Amino acid sequence: MFLKFLICFSWLAFASPALETKPGCQETCGNITIPYPFGMGDECSISPWYNINCNTSYNPPTPFISTSNLQVVKISQTEVRVSNWLAVSCYATSGNLITNIPAHINLSTTPFTFSDTRNKFTVVGCDTLALIKGAGDISYTSGCVSLCDTLETLQSETLQANKSCSGLGCCQTSIPKGLKMFSTQVGSLDNYTKISSFDNCGYAFLAEHEKYTFEVSDFLYTNFLNKAKNVPVVLDWAIGEDQTCEEAQSNVTTFACMDNSECYDLDNSPGYRCRCLNGYGGNAYLSNGCQDINECEDPNNNPCEGICNNTLGGYNCFCPHGKHGDGRRDGSGCTSNNKEFPILNVTLGIGFGFLFLLVGISWLYFSINKRKLIQLKEKFFQQNGGLLLKQQMASHEGSVESSKIFTTEELELATNNYADDRILGKGGYGTVYKGILPDRRIVAIKKSKIVDESQIEQFINEFVILTQVNHRNVVKLFGCCLETEVPLLVYEYVSNGNLYEHIHRTRGNYSISWENSLRIAAETAGALAYLHSAAATPVIHRDVKSANILLNDNFTAKVADFGASRLVPLDQTKVSTLVQGTLGYLDPEYFQSSQLTEKSDVYSFGVVLVELLTGEKPFCLKRSDLERNLASYFIVSLKENRLFKLLESQMMNEGQMEQVVAYSELAKRCLSLKGDKRPTMKEVEMELERLRKFETHQGDILRREESMPLLSEPSDLYSVGGSSYTVNGSGQYSMDILSTAFTPR
Numbered sequence: 001m002f003l004k005f006l007i008c009f010s011w012l013a014f015a016s017p018a019l020e021t022k023p024g025c026q027e028t029c030g031n032i033t034i035p036y037p038f039g040m041g042d043e044c045s046i047s048p049w050y051n052i053n054c055n056t057s058y059n060p061p062t063p064f065i066s067t068s069n070l071q072v073v074k075i076s077q078t079e080v081r082v083s084n085w086l087a088v089s090c091y092a093t094s095g096n097l098i099t100n101i102p103a104h105i106n107l108s109t110t111p112f113t114f115s116d117t118r119n120k121f122t123v124v125g126c127d128t129l130a131l132i133k134g135a136g137d138i139s140y141t142s143g144c145v146s147l148c149d150t151l152e153t154l155q156s157e158t159l160q161a162n163k164s165c166s167g168l169g170c171c172q173t174s175i176p177k178g179l180k181m182f183s184t185q186v187g188s189l190d191n192y193t194k195i196s197s198f199d200n201c202g203y204a205f206l207a208e209h210e211k212y213t214f215e216v217s218d219f220l221y222t223n224f225l226n227k228a229k230n231v232p233v234v235l236d237w238a239i240g241e242d243q244t245c246e247e248a249q250s251n252v253t254t255f256a257c258m259d260n261s262e263c264y265d266l267d268n269s270p271g272y273r274c275r276c277l278n279g280y281g282g283n284a285y286l287s288n289g290c291q292d293i294n295e296c297e298d299p300n301n302n303p304c305e306g307i308c309n310n311t312l313g314g315y316n317c318f319c320p321h322g323k324h325g326d327g328r329r330d331g332s333g334c335t336s337n338n339k340e341f342p343i344l345n346v347t348l349g350i351g352f353g354f355l356f357l358l359v360g361i362s363w364l365y366f367s368i369n370k371r372k373l374i375q376l377k378e379k380f381f382q383q384n385g386g387l388l389l390k391q392q393m394a395s396h397e398g399s400v401e402s403s404k405i406f407t408t409e410e411l412e413l414a415t416n417n418y419a420d421d422r423i424l425g426k427g428g429y430g431t432v433y434k435g436i437l438p439d440r441r442i443v444a445i446k447k448s449k450i451v452d453e454s455q456i457e458q459f460i461n462e463f464v465i466l467t468q469v470n471h472r473n474v475v476k477l478f479g480c481c482l483e484t485e486v487p488l489l490v491y492e493y494v495s496n497g498n499l500y501e502h503i504h505r506t507r508g509n510y511s512i513s514w515e516n517s518l519r520i521a522a523e524t525a526g527a528l529a530y531l532h533s534a535a536a537t538p539v540i541h542r543d544v545k546s547a548n549i550l551l552n553d554n555f556t557a558k559v560a561d562f563g564a565s566r567l568v569p570l571d572q573t574k575v576s577t578l579v580q581g582t583l584g585y586l587d588p589e590y591f592q593s594s595q596l597t598e599k600s601d602v603y604s605f606g607v608v609l610v611e612l613l614t615g616e617k618p619f620c621l622k623r624s625d626l627e628r629n630l631a632s633y634f635i636v637s638l639k640e641n642r643l644f645k646l647l648e649s650q651m652m653n654e655g656q657m658e659q660v661v662a663y664s665e666l667a668k669r670c671l672s673l674k675g676d677k678r679p680t681m682k683e684v685e686m687e688l689e690r691l692r693k694f695e696t697h698q699g700d701i702l703r704r705e706e707s708m709p710l711l712s713e714p715s716d717l718y719s720v721g722g723s724s725y726t727v728n729g730s731g732q733y734s735m736d737i738l739s740t741a742f743t744p745r
């Protein structure tokens with residue numbers, strides 16, 4: 001029974017409000033609570049400056065700070081409020097000074113500091129000026145002046161300003177951090193003679209500014225004294241002399257912060273203070289002063305919806321048996337006592353949540369990516385001359401429409417994403433890939449390498465010209481794609497390489513029969529004649545050469561590479577251009593005059609004719625200076641009747657002598673230095689056709705293509721721009737320098 005009582009008692013003691021005062025010490029003076037480290041008597045306070053002198057000769061008893069005359073109004077965990085000290089001066093209507101009381105507070109050796117946030121230096125009066133002077137550690141002088149002429153303006157102004165100290169009849173100024181001592185005195189300009197009807201006194205004081213609101217009635221001395229009693233000055237207190245937390249913590253016997261508390265430094269004075277840890281409340285300076293706060297006692301102190309279990313320094317929320325959730329009002333709370341359902345719901349909810357999140361994120365990701373891609377494609381389209389193309393389309397309406405503008409995806413699919421095994425050839429201009437379109441058409445896709453303005457123009461040029469041309473001996477253009485960084489052209493696939501390679505690849509093992517040579521020449525001439533006259537707008541190829549004549553499996557010629565070609569307006573026969581062409585094929589007249597005519601193509605074609613006849617390269621450094629250029633070499637040989645020495649031995653064998661002579665004569669005419677003397681392409685074509693018929697009327701004995709293979713090995717040749725490349729069996733390629741484009745600038 002007794003034990004039970006004891007337990008009960010101790011529990012009561014434990015649960016009692018947190019201790020404020022040291023056990024065994026008086027808690028209050030009058031009705032003011034004195035918390036530790038303050039206390040009445042040396043035993044009850046932490047140090048002499050915290051020893052509160054409770055003077056019982058007052059009623060109620062009144063506390064003072066130690067031996068000073070500072071009357072304590074309130075003590076909190078961080079501040080102590082003391083009654084303030086007024087400076088006053090009053091004048092008679094005559095202007096004579098009646099009262100003049102200066103004010104002075106000296107806290108230099110105390111642990112107290114004037115709070116710079118709560119206090120303001122305040123001056124009240126209408127002919128009043130006052131200075132505040134700090135001395136000691138902080139030496140400073142400040143002050144303010146308040147002058148007003150009539151009561152009326154003052155009243156309306158103060159009414160409007162809600163009686164606060166706004167500058168009219170009352171002024172305020174802040175004080176610096178760390179102020180420990182000040183003195184002040186009130187002065188006047190006119191000894192209150194001009195305003196004696198409503199104001200005879202001025203006041204200056206340092207006080208808690210939130211507690212003072214100015215009123216006009218404050219000019220009356222008695223009124224003001226009554227009011228000022230309740231306006232304290234706020235002092236920040238600190239313990240530990242000048243020690244910081246770190247310094248103080250090292251000496252456990254003197255360190256003031258007790259169990260479950262923490263130490264903190266102050267920003268406006270030396271020394272430190274203590275406070276209880278989170279979740280604890282009470283007096284941090286007393287052992288067992290910081291007590292656990294039972295958050296569960298007051299529903300306002302915890303967010304628990306279910307059961308609240310207090311812990312030391314905190315609390316836990318949980319749900320009663322059969323309910324689920326985190327037990328918090330701000331969380332999932334406690335739901336349903338059915339065990340299966342919530343789990344299912346939560347699982348489903350989380351599952352669907354994730355699904356939606358996933359879908360949302362992917363959608364966002366893809367749409368952002370798609371937008372970026374579209375913008376990029378748009379950029380490339382413009383950069384690659386899409387606008388130029390549109391213009392061209394507008395000026396040649398109708399014709400371009402038959403060609404297609406391919407999308408990047410279509411071409412990536414067709415070339416197996418530009419796989420290496422799809423490369424037909426590489427060159428200075430870029431790479432040609434073999435592609436298979438969804439409709440099973442095999443195409444060649446030319447991918448330019450470098451993108452600069454001039455090449456884009458060439459590219460568009462080729463595109464526009466090819467879309468206007470429809471001839472069985474001109475390589476067919478299916479379309480293009482401008483959405484990639486480099487523009488792409490899609491051609492008909494011509495399987496058997498180019499003429500240059502067939503003539504020159506295997507020296508001494510000439511693989512094209514005379515009959516085929518004649519046919520290829522005739523077909524090429526036909527294509528060029530068509531370009532010169534029959535196409536919608538005459539086209540000058542400008543780069544006629546054997547490397548630009550592609551061959552298919554039946555050795556049908558296909559004229560290719562219109563990058564340098566020119567459309568000639570119908571009313572013009574000459575166009576001035578930058579000279580462009582390939583060394584060995586270049587028309588000397590055009591080279592000198594820059595005047596481009598159809599006859600330039602005729603000259604170049606003449607070189608191809610000689611190439612076919614002789615199997616010699618159009619330009620060869622191995623030959624002597626005079627003979628280096630095949631055209632002049634041929635002309636000179638003809639003149640000196642050395643033609644047959646020049647001819648391919650096979651030609652001698654199988655070609656009819658008359659045919660060869662006529663053919664040579666035609667080539668010679670094509671190679672005339674003067675363009676006027678050259679035949680037109682149409683004439684060349686007709687002459688070649690005549691020679692072919694003549695040949696086919698001859699006996700079959702001279703034919704050789706049945707007995708000899710046309711090619712000594714399978715070919716993977718392709719023309720890329722002005723350069724020819726051989727892709728050999730190992731997939732490597734070599735370059736033939738002499739056939740690269742020669743462009744004098």
Ligand SMILES: *[C@@H]1O[C@H](CO)[C@@H](O)[C@H](O)[C@H]1NC(C)=O
Pocket residue numbers: 030031060
């Ligand atoms: C203190 O006690 C006096 C009289 O005993 C009373 O007038 C005053 O209101 C009390 N102050 C407080 C803050 O309780």
Ligand SMILES: *[C@@H]1O[C@H](CO)[C@@H](O)[C@H](O)[C@H]1NC(C)=O
Pocket residue numbers: 053055056057058
């Ligand atoms: C208490 O106040 C009275 C009047 O101001 C003073 O005479 C007396 O000395 C004070 N007592 C103490 C203990 O300070």
Ligand SMILES: *[C@@H]1O[C@H](CO)[C@@H](O)[C@H](O)[C@H]1NC(C)=O
Pocket residue numbers: 095096097189190191
């Ligand atoms: C104000 O009063 C002081 C002292 O009483 C006197 O010396 C001074 O002349 C007076 N000034 C005016 C403007 O009356």
Ligand SMILES: *[C@@H]1O[C@H](CO)[C@@H](O)[C@H](O)[C@H]1NC(C)=O
Pocket residue numbers: 106107108109135
């Ligand atoms: C302030 O008080 C300290 C100690 O009490 C004293 O040494 C100092 O001279 C005082 N200063 C003034 C300006 O009174």
Ligand SMILES: *[C@@H]1O[C@H](CO)[C@@H](O)[C@H](O)[C@H]1NC(C)=O
Pocket residue numbers: 160161162
């Ligand atoms: C004056 O104070 C009242 C109440 O405190 C407030 O509603 C009003 O807006 C204030 N007027 C001015 C001018 O500050």
Ligand SMILES: *[C@@H]1O[C@H](CO)[C@@H](O)[C@H](O)[C@H]1NC(C)=O
Pocket residue numbers: 250251252253254
């Ligand atoms: C701690 O402070 C006490 C009192 O000032 C002093 O006697 C003691 O030597 C100090 N201890 C240490 C370790 O500084």
Ligand SMILES: *[C@@H]1O[C@H](CO)[C@@H](O)[C@H](O)[C@H]1NC(C)=O
Pocket residue numbers: 309310311312
């Ligand atoms: C409450 O929490 C304490 C630990 O802080 C634990 O020992 C006790 O079992 C908990 N009470 C319940 C009912 O969960």
